[in-house]
Amino acid sequence: MDIVLPITLTSAAAAALINIWLAFRVGQLRLATKTSHGDDGGGPLTRRMRAQLNFVENTAFFLILIAGIELAGHGDLWLSATAGIYLLARVAHGIGMDGENPTLPRKVGVIVTFVTQLFLAGYAVGIALAVI
Template sequence: MTVLPITSTFAAAFAISLVALSFPISLRRAKVGQMVGNSSDETLQRRIRTQGNFIEYVPLGLISLGLVEVHASPVWTVAAIGTTLAFGRLLHAIGMLWALAAVRGLGMLLTYAALVFAAGCLLLNVAS
């Protein structure tokens, strides 16, 4: 059985992060009375999109991270990809929630970097 300790650690952290992004949406929905769908409430919209963007990028990031780890890449490589993805997602969420475009942009760049680096590692492993 293959054990993926680094990917498992990041998956746990991302699961907790998803709950941390989701809970404020539920609270805001109750406050504004919009239990389903979007709303004209800007705060609710920001929270929904922050969570949505997280859900759009993290699954592929974790899958890629796990595959890099399975291919017996150096520990530092797996840790660097996971840390870059996590920091990117954190900065993106901060930028979205507090309307800080530069922070949001940096978060996306780090997210892209993690995905591209993971893809490069996977392609190198497949080619060798």
């Protein structure tokens, strides 16, 4: 039996693991600062919370685009590579959010996130226009 949407499934599984890692990092700071609710007013806990939420906000669109492209029959090695690059960039962003000022990992994470989403969105539009 062939796996349906193998790139999407693999990407979603990896994204779930990254999300758990980001949540764990938030939990670590909550325990360390004894902050059970809310945030710390813009400090390290807030930055880690934002890193996780930013991941969730962006990754939903990324996974939808990956699935749509793969369903359209355009899933190939380039799509797997794009997914891997995106997910690594999101890890870099999470690590980079620990710094008070924009750090290199954070900048790389943001830029790669935007570039991959823009590329995937354009590719998806191209597929749709070719069908019309």
